[in-house]
Amino acid sequence: MDLMLFxxxxxxxxxxxxxxxxxxxxxxxxxxxxxxxxSLGILIALYFxxxxxxxxxxxxxxTLSVDALSxxxxxxxxxxxxxxxxxxxxxxxxxxxxxxxxxxxxxxxIGMMFVASANDLMVLFVAFELASISxxxxxxxxxxxAQSLEAxxxxxxxxxLSAALMLFGITFLYGVTGTTSIxxxxxxxxxxxxxxxxxxAVVLLIAGFGFKIALVPFHMWAPDTYQGSPSLVSSLLAxxxxxxxxxxxxxxxxxxxxxxxxxxxxxxxxxxxxxMTVGNAAALSQTxxxxxxxxxxxxxxxxITMAFVxxxxxxxxxxxxxxxxxxxxxAGAFIVTAAVVYMVLSExxxxxNPDHIDNFRGLGRRMPITALSMTVFVFALAGIPLTAGYMSxxxxxxxxxxxxxxxxxxxxxxxxxxxLYYYAKIVKYMYFLPTEGKKVSEPLxxxxxxxxAVAGVLAIGFWPEPFIYWAMEAAKVLLAGxx
Amino acid sequence: MLLSMIxxxxxxxxxxxxxxxxxxxxRALALVSSVAVLLLxxxxxxxxxxxxxxxxxxxxxxxxxxxxxxxxxxxxxxSLPLILLNAIVIPLLILFxxxxxxxxxxxxxxxxxxxxxxxxxxxxxxxFFLFYVFxxxxxxxxxxxxxxxxxxxxxxxxxxxxxYTHVASLxxxxxxxxxxxxxxxxxxxxxxxxPYLLSQFQFVGSGMTxxxxxxALLFGFIVKLPVFPFHSWLPDAYTEAPTAGSVxxxxxxxxxxxxxxxxxxxxxxxxxxxxxxxxxxxxGAVSVLYGAFLALxxxxxxxxxxxxxxxxxxxxxxxxxxxxxxxxxxxxFQQFSHGLIMSIMFMACGVINNATGTRIMNELGGLxxxxxxxxxxxVLAFMASLGLPGLxxxxxxxxxxxxxxxxxQGYVVIALMAIVITGAYHLWALxxxxxxxxxxxxxxxxxxxxxxxxxxxxxxxxxxxFGLNPSPVLDMMLTNSxxxxxxxxxMGV
Numbered sequence: 001m002d003l004m005l006f007x008x009x010x011x012x013x014x015x016x017x018x019x020x021x022x023x024x025x026x027x028x029x030x031x032x033x034x035x036x037x038x039s040l041g042i043l044i045a046l047y048f049x050x051x052x053x054x055x056x057x058x059x060x061x062x063t064l065s066v067d068a069l070s071x072x073x074x075x076x077x078x079x080x081x082x083x084x085x086x087x088x089x090x091x092x093x094x095x096x097x098x099x100x101x102x103x104x105x106x107x108x109x110i111g112m113m114f115v116a117s118a119n120d121l122m123v124l125f126v127a128f129e130l131a132s133i134s135x136x137x138x139x140x141x142x143x144x145x146a147q148s149l150e151a152x153x154x155x156x157x158x159x160x161l162s163a164a165l166m167l168f169g170i171t172f173l174y175g176v177t178g179t180t181s182i183x184x185x186x187x188x189x190x191x192x193x194x195x196x197x198x199x200x201a202v203v204l205l206i207a208g209f210g211f212k213i214a215l216v217p218f219h220m221w222a223p224d225t226y227q228g229s230p231s232l233v234s235s236l237l238a239x240x241x242x243x244x245x246x247x248x249x250x251x252x253x254x255x256x257x258x259x260x261x262x263x264x265x266x267x268x269x270x271x272x273x274x275x276m277t278v279g280n281a282a283a284l285s286q287t288x289x290x291x292x293x294x295x296x297x298x299x300x301x302x303x304i305t306m307a308f309v310x311x312x313x314x315x316x317x318x319x320x321x322x323x324x325x326x327x328x329x330x331a332g333a334f335i336v337t338a339a340v341v342y343m344v345l346s347e348x349x350x351x352x353n354p355d356h357i358d359n360f361r362g363l364g365r366r367m368p369i370t371a372l373s374m375t376v377f378v379f380a381l382a383g384i385p386l387t388a389g390y391m392s393x394x395x396x397x398x399x400x401x402x403x404x405x406x407x408x409x410x411x412x413x414x415x416x417x418x419x420l421y422y423y424a425k426i427v428k429y430m431y432f433l434p435t436e437g438k439k440v441s442e443p444l445x446x447x448x449x450x451x452x453a454v455a456g457v458l459a460i461g462f463w464p465e466p467f468i469y470w471a472m473e474a475a476k477v478l479l480a481g482x483x
Numbered sequence: 484m485l486l487s488m489i490x491x492x493x494x495x496x497x498x499x500x501x502x503x504x505x506x507x508x509x510r511a512l513a514l515v516s517s518v519a520v521l522l523l524x525x526x527x528x529x530x531x532x533x534x535x536x537x538x539x540x541x542x543x544x545x546x547x548x549x550x551x552x553x554x555x556x557x558x559x560x561x562s563l564p565l566i567l568l569n570a571i572v573i574p575l576l577i578l579f580x581x582x583x584x585x586x587x588x589x590x591x592x593x594x595x596x597x598x599x600x601x602x603x604x605x606x607x608x609x610x611f612f613l614f615y616v617f618x619x620x621x622x623x624x625x626x627x628x629x630x631x632x633x634x635x636x637x638x639x640x641x642x643x644x645x646x647y648t649h650v651a652s653l654x655x656x657x658x659x660x661x662x663x664x665x666x667x668x669x670x671x672x673x674x675x676x677x678p679y680l681l682s683q684f685q686f687v688g689s690g691m692t693x694x695x696x697x698x699a700l701l702f703g704f705i706v707k708l709p710v711f712p713f714h715s716w717l718p719d720a721y722t723e724a725p726t727a728g729s730v731x732x733x734x735x736x737x738x739x740x741x742x743x744x745x746x747x748x749x750x751x752x753x754x755x756x757x758x759x760x761x762x763x764x765x766x767g768a769v770s771v772l773y774g775a776f777l778a779l780x781x782x783x784x785x786x787x788x789x790x791x792x793x794x795x796x797x798x799x800x801x802x803x804x805x806x807x808x809x810x811x812x813x814x815x816f817q818q819f820s821h822g823l824i825m826s827i828m829f830m831a832c833g834v835i836n837n838a839t840g841t842r843i844m845n846e847l848g849g850l851x852x853x854x855x856x857x858x859x860x861x862v863l864a865f866m867a868s869l870g871l872p873g874l875x876x877x878x879x880x881x882x883x884x885x886x887x888x889x890x891x892q893g894y895v896v897i898a899l900m901a902i903v904i905t906g907a908y909h910l911w912a913l914x915x916x917x918x919x920x921x922x923x924x925x926x927x928x929x930x931x932x933x934x935x936x937x938x939x940x941x942x943x944x945x946x947x948x949f950g951l952n953p954s955p956v957l958d959m960m961l962t963n964s965x966x967x968x969x970x971x972x973x974m975g976v
Contacts, residue, residue, distance in 0.1 A: 385616040394612075
């Protein structure tokens with residue numbers, strides 16, 4: 001077995017431990033170094049992952065696999081982690097817990113990466129929990145902020161419940177097929193399809209993953225948690241952790257349970273429609289930008305869920321590409337909120353609701369780069385051409401029509417048009433409404449993270465070929481495993 | 484490379500213009516860019532073979548081979564006149580605004596250039612993906628144009644315009660997807676090439692699918708055009724936009740272009756072509772009459788011009804549905820002529836508003852005494868708009884009406900009724916605002932400045948020139964119309 005297969009994970013673990021150890025001995029004012037160190041480690045891991053695209057291998061008694069699917073999602077997670085750690089240099093400034101903030105994020109990312117590689121449900125579950133527990137702690141990072149604590153507790157309680165449901169589902173699968181290996185379950189699927197326990201397992205698993213992906217009606221925690229957590233943590237939750245739920249669901253449903261397709265396909269169709277509609281409708285009336293982004297994130301998860309319904313290589317490729325695009329767009333949008341919150345708090349330490357949309361007034365003049373980036377992100381989320389969001393929607397929605405689900409595509413497209421309203425509202429506040437605020441010097445780390453995210457959004461928009469190619473390769477892995 | 488330069492020069496200069504600091508720099512850069520586009524377009528025009536309906540100056544590079552997307556440009560006799568119209572009016576528009584005291588001039592001129600690049604891109608694109616990208620790109624600068632420099636209801640108007648036409652574009656996108664996948668599943672290779680997909684339409688499985696694809700595409704185009712009953716974004720957007728924005732809206736001929744370039748070649752292969760002709764003809768005829776009545780009822784001069792625009796756009800769909808080469812080429816010429824005429828009319832509204840502070844016609848009066856130069860140009864534009872022989876409007880409308888009469892008598896009769904009303908509201912507007920006794924409370928009104936005179940005067944001269952000698956643009960339109968009509972005849976429509 002070649003350990004180099006896991007060079008990205010190993011790099012991340014080493015980085016995480018190094019940050020933790022070095023952080024112990026650094027005075028508060030020089031803890032900035034940790035941010036650079038973490039970013040460097042993530043960059044190296046990202047390099048290893050990109051370099052290993054195209055490898056196909058199994059490792060550790062076939063419990064982990066390295067293939068186009070796992071590597072593609074690792075890229076998604078690492079990109080989000082990179083944006084997170086660059087921006088966090090500013091956020092953690094002056095905090096004595098800097099190293100904990102980074103270590104938790106790095107370990108969460110490692111958990112997500114192992115979920116992407118998992119070829120066995122036990123590994124998948126353990127990795128899932130590694131990521132979840134790290135993020136529970138992260139969302140309560142602001143210990144003196146009641147909102148943050150509430151967010152954390154809510155997330156923790158609901159997260160634990162969903163983990164329990166998931167575990168129940170897994171035990172049923174194990175009970176019927178006698179194995180926890182994903183291909184093994186797929187091989188024993190005939191027994192599952194014949195027994196009512198199969199259906200029960202499907203229901204439990206949908207609920208378990210539904211919580212993580214925040215599908216309506218399992219979404220109740222998401223708006224509160226995204227709003228209450230520090231913005232950067234919300235970016236990690238929406239852009240990273242949610243994708244982990246999606247890749248895990250891909251593996252469990254499409255690879256392991258393809259034989260029960262008829263049962264779960266219709267469930268996902270209903271969930272997709274409800275989720276995107278509720279998400280967009282609720283986002284319309286929000287005044288907290290973070291909450292609006294949380295609901296928009298629901299809607300986007302609804303679009304991605306369409307891939308479970310259509311199940312063609314192109315649709316899955318579209319869903320996978322969407323995951324990457326959403327990573328850039330949503331992480332970027334939350335980092336913008338973080339920058340705005342920073343601006344508001346630096347003017348008035350006791351400001352209430354620093355992410356209120358009124359604080360976005362005149363941002364185009366006050367923080368030009370931040371505002372321009374936000375414009376790119378929201379237009380991308382709305383699906384305006386030459387952005388990553390458009391490219392992903394193009395592939396995903398068009399494949400839906402190709403597969404004969406025109407009604408689903410029509411609902412998705414109407415939703416997409418509806419979403420433009422609240423995205424345009426943010427642009428309106430930033431550029432058209434007057435403000436008394438003065439121009440603010442934009443913190444470099446935030447700006448740098450935003451520039452990287454904008455570059456990603458535009459790169460996928462202008463030159464989608466390599467991204468589409470690898471997303472399709474990843475989709476082929478899913479379908480090959482299930483057939 | 485020629486077409487790429489025409490499309491990309493404005494987009495590149497838009498970025499440069501955005502980086503300028505002063506008004507003088509911004510307008511100079513914008514002028515340089517637009518004049519460069521004009522010269523390239525004139526060169527293209529003289530190299531163009533107007534006796535051929537084939538695509539010319541084609542450029543092609545693969546872009547996303549997995550999905551069959553390519554960067555593919557090319558023009559024919561449908562697109563070149565519209566490119567010419569855009570290339571002529573934009574530099575004049577920049578001259579017209581030369582002395583305007585607008586805030587953020589760098590953004591203002593940059594938005595004009597982006598709009599120009601996007602519109603030219605739509606006219607040149609031969610790939611549906613590229614076409615859609617440019618199509619949507621026109622939205623963003625116009626949205627900002629209205630909401631940054633617009634009138635009192637600018638926010639409402641800009642959001643309404645954006646969402647209304649964006650929804651229509653999405654419906655159109657559904658149609659494109661339908662066409663794309665139908666062809667893909669038939670031939671096994673993905674391609675978004677427009678001529679290829681148009682030629683594959685006839686092999687699409689069921690008649691119902693073909694009709695749905697046709698209607699989805701048609702919806703996208705007629706909302707943009709617009710025609711009744713999908714016009715309600717138009718009066719708000721046209722009226723609230725600043726003068727330059729209104730002129731950019733007028734030059735946004737992409738809806739009509741889509742009808743000629745995409746709808747007509749598909750029409751004979753739909754399951755029920757006669758139904759489609761009825762839809763287009765009826766919407767066109769009703770728009771002509773309905774727009775004229777609404778224009779008659781307006782107090783605000785700019786709103787009147789906006790509704791008159793709706794009325795004139797009705798001729799485009801009516802002529803396209805007429806299906807004889809005279810009516811189709813007349814409808815194409817209407818787009819060209821309307822672009823010239825409406826540019827002057829909106830410029831005139833802007834000048835009057837700036838000079839007197841109002842556009843309500845009853846509060847105006849006798850302006851011709853204080854603004855003689857404006858009066859001459861304006862009267863000429865109004866006459867052209869109401870269809871006076873010898874000017875471009877007459878040629879377009881006469882061809883449409885007489886050509887369409889062959890197949891669509893009933894609709895032509897409806898549209899004919901509008902002619903009287905059209906005459907009435909134009910003359911009445913002139914009478915109320917320009918002639919009669921000068922209202923002293925308007926203050927000391929000064930005439931248009933040299934730049935404005937030059938810009939408006941040159942367009943006025945073109946209206947006369949093309950009115951007397953339309954063949955420089957009409958010939959190529961006729962070539963293409965004959966080709967399109969031949970296609971229909973081949974299918975027995």
